[in-house]
Amino acid sequence: MVYISNEKINEVISKASIVDIISSYLHLIKKGRNYLAVCPFHNDSNPSLTVSPEKKIYTCFSCKASGNVINFVKEYEHVDFLTALKTVCEKSNIDLEELKDFSHPIKDKESEMIFELNSQANDIFKTTLFSNLGQEALKYLKSRNIDIEEIKKFEIGFASDKTNLVQKLLDKSYSSLDIEKANLGIITDTYTKDYFSNRIIFPIKDENNRVIGFSGRSFTKDNDPKYLNTKENKVFKKSHLAYNISSALKISRTLKKIIVLEGFMDVISLSRIDINNTIALMGTSLSNYHINLFKKNNLDVLLFLDGDDPGIQANIKIAHQLLKEKINVLVIDNQTKYDPDELVNNQPEYLKQIIDKPIHPINYLIEKLWNKVDANDPNQIEHFIKKVLNFIVDLNNDILIENTINKLTSLTNISEQTIKNNLIELKKQLRINNSNNNQTVKVFKTTNQNNQINQNNKQTNIKKSTDFIKKEYINAEQRIFVSLLISDQFIDKIQANVEKMIHADIKHATINLINLYKKKIYQGNDINKAFDLLKEYNLTGFNEKQEQIINNSLMTKIKIRESEIDDAFNKLDLYHKNAEILNLKKMLVESKNKTERVQIWNGIDTLKNKKKKR
Template identity: 40%
Template sequence: MTNISKEKIDEILNKADIVSIISVYVSTHKKGRNFWAVCPFHNDSEPSMSISPEKKIYKCFSCGASGNAIDFVKNFKRVDFITSLIEVAKNAGINLDEIKNSEQRSKHTSQQEKIFEINEQAMNLFKTIIYSIEGVKAMEYLQKRNISKSEIEYWDIGFAAKNIKLYDKLIEKGYEQKQLLAAELITLKDGKVYDYFFDRIIFPIKNEDDKIIGFSARTMEEITPKYVNSRETIVFKKSELAYNINNVLKIINMKKELIVLEGFMDVIALKRIGIENSIALMGTSLSEFHLKLFKKLKSKIILFLDGDGPGVQATLKIAKKLLQQNIKVTIVNNDTKYDPDELINQGKQEILKIMIEKSIHPIKFVIEKLYQENDVSNPDWLKKYLNETFEFIQMSNDLIVNETFLNELAKITNMNIDVIKKYYDAFTNNHHFNTGYQNDEVSKQVVISTPTKKDNLKPKSKNGEAIAENKILVNLLNTNEFLETISNKIDLIGNVDMRLVIEEVIKKYKNHQYAGHDLKKILKLIEESNLDSSIALMDIVTTPLNNIEFTQKSLDDSFLTLEIFKKIKERDELDIRLKEAKDFQIKKSYAKMKDALTKEIMKLEKIRGNK
């Protein structure tokens, strides 16, 4: 456990140059005694953030964002307190022996960290090869696709050559075969080892922490599949891909918009023309991972998928999911039948920028797109068209928006508006849609949202993980006595919504907005923060089980419980992969990893039993 005194933190803040720290992330200029910058925490166009070198603070006079150097780094980079403290301490030239000598917990397991390390080594080899004689063909291909050398360097693009074996190179570096199998960089067949990627251009895929989770490999020949992605590992999940998210997180505070694309070549092309706030889903599926990511970013989503039939259907499906989660979204009406990469390569970047600028409301997109294949003379088609459109309209909680689009429907179908409204009323009576809002009476009882039957955060005797998280939250709501302990171990909180709430409470303490022992005040502060969270706070706070007197020991016990659950989840994940694996060596590797995790769990269980 890391304990850093207030005196040490004050020393760091006093010695750190807040202007130089902030200048790393945004452009600053001196005016009078202070420095000024465009605020990265809201959609700012004119410098409205003042930075005082004397007072060691920053303050935006538009959105109210304020704090010291540690707060800036934490909020800008979306990292925890300790990470931001370390960065500021480096600027101040102060060694943090308290952290160096303590056992720091990583948000990733040792197995995951090892795969990240191996992937990094693999990427370095692929990058070396593309600049060698073996990579000449790949370089020529990329140049034909208008990808420059500077882009190759920026995106860490490489090449997997037939004649250079990745397996041999990594073994020479001291890695074991079982580790390369776990990273899915090799394949065993008939007792022989083969590289998984060969004769393909390699594009690394990174996560939010800038770590390489896997690769996508593009062939240069007219063969299928054109792209081969990494097989699933404990760090690479096909449902959790967001190409370029590592770069987007650095600028999203300033942009406040996120463009969602299908393929990473579209992301690369958009960056080429100065549009940097885009990610690629690496397909057309939107998962729970993406929904949580978008909620956390709190930015408007601009959907820009392909304009063909499948692309339109995927757009409608994704838009519906976003609307159901109350995530603000607009859609690029791509009638060109080309994807963004193709449009840019055709020299139509200005047209593309206008398309993005004029992205439209999902309901307008539905009305226009579904009507293109119309058969108004057919009552069955018309009824189907209206029903599909009504599905989207009823997701809106804005009466003016609904009225506008009902009138537009009447206009496009040449139907009487009264008939349209009557049919819409009948439709909504038979198709109830839960927008996620609640009435005033309910909101008085529950601070953030109404608990549902699916709410897995209510204390249940069988749900030890949820109970541990709830106890930690209630303790934090009451007192800041163990604030640093909770801050340092927050990565063990598995529930994303719970972590959001806990991080917000910690922020209120550190910004001196809350001093503890006033539940009414902190619940009101959280409510005013408008968190995208489904935590039923009032239920948790009023449950006797969660309101036991907290000590350092009981807090440690709760975090120990969470660590055990985290290991169990990792083991269960390995168990699934073990059952799915067909190759004996791979099975053997997974079995060893599973046994190691089981031993770790037993060791932690023994520690808990002895407490």
Template identity: 35%
Template sequence: MSRISEEDIQEIRKRADIADIIQRYIPLVKKGKNFAAVCPFHDDHDPSLSINVDKQIFKCFVCGEGGNVFNFVKSYEKISFSESIIKVANYVNYSLTTNYTSDLPQIAPEHQRLHKLLKETINYTQYLLTTQDTIDAKNYLTKRGILESQIKKFEIGLNLDKLQTTQFLQAKGFTLQECVSANVTRLTDNGPSDVFYNRILFPIHDALGNPVGFSARTLNPNESSKYINSSETPVYVKGKLLYNYHRALSTCKKQKQIILVEGVTDVLAFDRADVFNVVATLGTACTSDQIRLIQQASTNVLLCYDGDEAGLNAAYKIGKLLNTFHLNVEVVINNTGLDPDEISQKKSLEALRALVQVKQGFTDFVFSYLLKKFDMNNYSQKKEFAKLMMSEITNIKDEFDQNNLLLRLSETTGFESDQLKLLSVKLAYDASKPNIISTQAVSSNSIRQWADFEILGMMLKSLQAAIEFKDKLGFLPNPQHNTCALLILDYYRKNETIEVADFINTIEDPAMLRLMTDLSANEIYYKDYNEVSLNDAMIQVKISLLDEKMNQIKQLIKNELELNEHQRYLKSMSQLREERQALRKEIKGA
């Protein structure tokens, strides 16, 4: 297959604004003309990812990840560089000059087979729901208010017999092992058996709409487990899925909000109420992988869990986690004690629609939630409540909101505001400051490494600097830095200037990519060519080499017993000192 042309790559990169593309994946915060974000490549809680609009690069000053728009998509989606180019081309509606469909992400053949098996299962169980012996299932669905149109839309099915789905799939050419691998069949002492029998099946899909598993509701009133979900399989990983995500995604983006609920029937209830930006976590837990899906849908999250104690606990735990990803979290005020599905049945669809309009900010929710758990007449409990609330208050960005909540806490506890501030060890945004340069090869107190960066930074910005380096120095002692210099010189053979975002495309080595983004992201080094500064930096490199030689000779002198050799080493040291002194006199900068 032919390689994507350099012309195509550069044109796609120029059309793709890096902030616009990254914003498809994670929320960004405007910082002057640039942007910041919580880094998705390490366990980040404060925005340490910087997006430079002028240079069209991103850089995390904590974990070191960086590059151009293609590098971000490649790392985030864990795909190849070619795949990232094609993905970005699609985002900017750029038609490649050649068809590179074979470069697109390919689903593993065994996964394709499981998706096909699960699709056949969906089709078959949907058919079974239309047969005459399904009166119990129909009654259940009718009782829950599930419409005929929803049965089709959500592909709801039925399986009554212990073996009929397995037998059907085998008749369609699937092996027993494939049925087991998809968790449609299980092996027992009495032979194979359907995993979901005497149950109504609600198919679960991945973010792309591929069927991956089921949530199944029993028809047996005596069954202890009303709902069971698929066990983990090669295609079904619960912590990476959100029910109804593939249907809700476009609506979430249009409405700039995503609503989180607990279960399948809650989603269906909202669907009947014409609220379509709803997904289910299929439980009261939420993972970082699920939150990344949420981030792609919207930065505004509305939690709508059950109105009982368990639902409140879930909203608190999930909201805390969402907050660490710097999402705007609100919580529905549900004082009914009912879940959304029950509200739609026992009250009305209008009541359910109205429910999501009555909401509060997450910090206000936390205040009310925690207040119920502490006795304000008990000093120790009151102090503990104040500590917990101060940890929330310090995370509020808006100073007015922060002071307002601090006043509310003071009035509730009777503690003075100054006393409350003492309980807080630190404000969230003073927690950590990023290192200027995170590349492992760089030591902050190394003059030579500083000089290397000065040289390389100016070479990136100026052809003249590159020519001066080649003519007057020609190499850098650090192997990685020297390779970087050679790459820059090689790039100038074909180009008069360097656009960093384009130059990065030529770098395959991750360590080199990190070094290059360190350089270009930092104005200390990435600056216009200055002849004096460049010459001073090159002189510092030469001086550092002399220092190394002098240190080596010092060691030889320590170990040398012969008088003649001693004198020879001392003479060499004297010559090196003179050379060093002469070089220092050539330094013109401050």
């Protein structure tokens, strides 16, 4: 047994640079004396993890994760303490005699068991596809021009409703607890149920070519949702998905660039024409994981998403994220309504042409927006200019900004100075938004004569702000509820965050709808049935909102992405913080006690810092 004294451990913690080591895993942003990062230990979208080089600790103010550099490596890599200690020593070039002969499995036992079960499941799925049970699935793949060679290359499999994966794993002496932790099925005293049934299976791997989970695609009309992914567990994180990453990295490192696609069919189709440096986001948002992946491998990024409006918007959003991180990015301008998979089959020459001539995101943005502008309408021109300026306002790139202003001047015949003035105003507004989130109520020292007037104005502004916020977030709640009406695809995420919903009527309706799914009473995609079932719960105020929800434009959008659910809950989370701030500001207006006012201001500052770290 290896024994290392506390004195030696503290020496390693003291010598190791916590900033250097954490930055090898996460992208750090310097903020004063400390550094900020998106927290990897919970579903974080904005930097909430603080790293202090002076105190040599990290702290997340959202999920409360904290510790020293060894704790970080231990939690991030899911390893034991000694393995984490050895990793820190190796990364910091610290010789520790006690560890010279020490070796240990890289991952913890639970993670290793999930990898092992996934590997076994992958083999069973592949075998099932080429059995009698997989004949219809093979016909479907053939109809999508996927041949046997491609099936084997991408290890595509099939989960029949008669595969009995769970039972086969039990027969191999795997425990029911481990099988459930891997989210491969459900096991009770009376029955077993496979998680994937009657679906074509695509294994999803990590950078080290290990299967972290699966995506099952339905190929029959009565098997919703279209795609079903493994539920999150210790190795399968939805923010870490990059289909084909292990294969793509080898080629991308040589070519110094990687192509980002939407779905795995796109990846498979492009490989057919010898384009193999591709990954697919699979409908998830670009995350800190992807950004760090591109940075640490020194890769330029080519965005190649669908040519429809959602694809265009996604290209623009992701390009902006990458430019902010100073990653070179170009867009493959797909001017058709086809996705890359369809282009391979229908317009291969056009496909090669656009791949060979990618364009800069700012040119892409300007072209897409200007095509919809009436050049004779000053209001449309003004709106167009503001949209383009909003794209560059937070980019620290003087050359890009100047080049964009020149393009706008040439295109619109608006003077360069006018456009610059607009940009200056947007920068001012951005600074205000970042510091106060558009809810600033300044408290000035005033004479007794002006005190009452100022207090009345401030109370009026607070009420208007509160009303605006409530109105804005109704759509976020309805988006969440509508996604649940359509299917249970995001039920776990919704159940975990349902308490963030603001209005009691729609919150209780959501909770009851979750219960109806769990009891197998409601199966999804039957809005009238859902509302009839919910009537039995006598939800005060909800029945009156049914017509509004049905008529909501969200109902026409059959496919709601996971990123939209994340955005909706982020909005609701922000609402609660804004509401707390506004309440404190109301107290500040009414308070005349100097000590109390200082305490209230401290409370406001604390809440604002939490918002910034999201």
